[in-house]
């Protein structure tokens with residue numbers, strides 16, 4: 001590791017990731033995530049500081065509650081690790097520039113939505129409304145080129161999802177539409193459409209694999225948020241190269 005700041009962003013990301021787990025689990029229930037302490041969901045035992053260290057607590061406790069020995073969800077350390085990697089990667093790709101703030105806000109929003117959609121199959125308004133003004137603000141400070149790509153991106157994303165909602169009756173929901181509004185502002189027109197395309201491809205491929213391996217059955221509803229989240233990360237960091245490659249080969 002050549003730059004110690006990469007490690008710093010990784011550690012920072014893991015600490016935030018541990019907080020995003022709590023936010024993601026509590027936001028849909030409208031519970032506060034600042035005032036009450038973290039507890040074991042099984043025995044309600046209050047967790048001490050050394051049980052809240054990202055990843056390490058999980059490893060040292062061998063994935064079990066210290067008190068009642070019931071299993072702790074693998075989601076916790078996975079989310080912490082993913083957030084750490086996304087924060088470090090944002091810094092590696094962007095370095096210290098204004099866009100790094102946008103990137104870290106976007107990664108935070110996406111991780112929280114990943115948690116809420118996996119756990120509750122919903123994308124809560126309070127999370128979207130927290131990030132919306134912050135991301136609009138950073139896009140005003142550091143606009144896309146051209147700046148109105150944020151507006152066409154938000155509008156096209158929301159209109160396309162609205163059409164999908166009307167056509168599919170239940171495949172996607174209002175939360176997905178609002179999320180695409182925010183993604184449009186951050187990513188702009190091209191990368192928003194790319195996100196939509198990638199999330200549908202990813203959803204179809206993963207869905208087919210889950211059906212064939214009988215992890216899910218045909219009637220089971222699957223949250224679409226995780227596909228949007230993954231596609232948005234890819235489009236944000238690699239959108240230019242992917243779109244450039246596409247237009248070189250197919251036009």
Ligand SMILES: [Zn+2]
Pocket residue numbers: 040041042043044045065066067068069070
């Ligand atoms: Zn317990």
